[in-house]
Amino acid sequence: MQETFVAPPDTVIRDGRARPLAVPGISVLTVVILTLAILSYVLRFAELDTVPLFPGEVPHALAAWKLVHPDAWTTVTVTDSPLLLAAQSVTFSLIGGHELGARALTALAGIALLLSPLLFQSLLGRTRAVLLCILLAGSPVMLLASRTSSPVVWSLLLAVFGLWAVWRYQETRSGGYAITATTLFVATALLAEPGGIPLLVMLGGAWLVTRSMVDDAGSPATGSSWWRAWPWGNALGVAALFVVIVATLLMLHQRGLSNIGALLGALVTKLTTADGFTPPLFALVISVFYETFFWPFALAGLVLAWRRGFSPVDRFFTAWLLLGLVGVLVYRGASPSHALWLTVPLAGLVSRVALEALRDDETGLYWQAPGWARWLVASAAFGLLSILSLAAQLVGRSMMRLDPAIGGDSLSRLDPIGIILVVMAVLFAIVGFFLVANIWDRPVAAQGGALGVLIFSLLTSLGSGWQAAVP
Incomplete structure (x- = not known):
């Protein structure tokens, strides 16, 4: 396909020149973001303590309760999510052992995840970043995962923040961003959940595909020079220290490192054995059933990108979606929350359609079309x-x-x-x-x-x- 000119984010081609996209001012967008955050908070915490724990939440909550109260009747002491164990242990100690205590921090993590596109405003454009936040806020899978203390929310949050740190390192070459990215990625693999490693493989593959198709001459960090300059020694040291601190709860739970072994063991099991309680490709079924409209709109986004030129962001979301489909096929033990592997890239492609729908069109057959x-x-x-x-x-x-x-x-x-x-x-x-x-x-x-x-x-x-x- 012949290369076409891709307009910068938040611009529209008019009279042969790229001009700013006519959208509400910054103050209006700020109000939209605040309103979105408040609405997301209400949706995630309303009646959170009245809905009983779902079966998938019980083992994690029991392990955290046993850690806080060693004399508790439960025998569950090992979990495959050390990070969720630490989070629930803290909330159980502070606000008590009930449904709200088991879900509160994960609900907050879900809010942070849906607002995370704001970190990439320079890449997405402010308008597209806000649109992506709105789409994620309207995702039923995101809402369900955030309200049911799913560790998948934590793995995605860590991975997305890690991507932001990598991007900032490419832009600034600051060693602090490299150390942060390494720590977050290692935590995704060893602390979040068994699906953290497959998620990193998907994101890494999408990043490699995107970089291979982008002209390196126009990139701030060409070739692999930034990769060779990565402070591996300091980064891996800090990451290992962070993993030990979280897994052992500041050495208060010395057997916490065994949960990392449980996580890796669960990964092998879920790659080879399907859950007997869920049908094959359950995550894909959940995505298609609950987020049906995402799929045709994402297809429309692909068509738009194909006709008007793929931006690096569009390439990344497309590669992530394709690798996510492979992931839910290979990862046989995927839970309903793993549909988030598809939700985020789908929302990214849908945001391209929403952005195009907001662009000004001053042409008209009989008179100029007004903004309304x-x-x-x-x-x-x-x-x-x-x-x-x-x-x-x-x-x-x-x-x-x-x-x-x-x-x-x-x-x-x-x-x-x-x-x-x-x-x-x-x-x-x-x-x-x-x-x-x-x-x-x-x-x-x-x-x-x-x-x-x-x-x-x-x-x-x-x-x-x-x-x-x-x-």
Whole structure:
């Protein structure tokens, strides 16, 4: 494919020149970020102490409770997540041994994970970084994993922060970033969970693919010079010290290093043996079922990147998604939370579509499209989808009441109002698209429609995630 010019982040090509993308000002984006953080906090802590522990949470919580109270009746003393053991031990000591104590720090880690794209604003652009945060906040898998003290949240958080440290080291050549990255990656492999090592393999492979396709002449650190300058001695020493401190809880739990052995043993087991309680490719099934809309939008993001030129960020997310699919296939013991291996790169590709939907389009067949045009179309699309969803539910419920013994005559008993609403919603959508396309041109209709579908899908997916989290 012929190389095409890729506009810098937060810019749009207009009149042959790259100009700033017309989005709300910094203060507005700051308010959006704060609102997102508060909403995420509420969703993760609301009724957190009233929902009983799920079966996957119990072994970790019992091991931490046994550590805090040695005279407890439980015999569970070993866990395959030393980091989660340390976190739950701290909260059990401070706020007590209940559901909130078992989940509080993981819920906070989930908030930090969904806000982590803000660390990469220089690479993503401020607007795309905020969009990625919004998409992650609307992910039901992210919500469920954060509310159920899943160690997968910790492994992803450590790995993402490690990627940020590597990127900062490439930019600054500061040894502190190299030591931080090494410590975080070693902690991901030996402290977080058995899937930490496969996650590092995925991210490392995606990074290698991205660098192999990027012109090294335009990179601040060409070739492997930055790799040779890595302070391996100091970095590995600090990483080993950090692992020992966390695993042994400042040497208060001297047998804590055995949990690292349990983690490595669990990794071998999960690579070779499937969990008898979960079907094959369970993480992929969870991703497709709970985050259905992510997949077609991610495919649209790939098409956009292919037509307009892949940026390094797009290449990284694409490679991560492909390697994530391989990961959930090879890692036979994947839990539902391991669907996050797919959620993050999917959200990254969807953010490309959302960014394109927010770009200004000053062309028009009869007059220039105003800035509110796409939002008007998005509101109409959202309303039509709401009507279509309600009508489909009415028709579906009436179909459940049909008597198969009656045969074809039973079709006359379908809810007529639901059928009429379905037909009207579809017709209004078709007519509205061509009407907007003829007045303000097709890009405005496509942008507004994409925004409306995306917002509707986010809200409905988040609702399904909440129902699963608070049964």
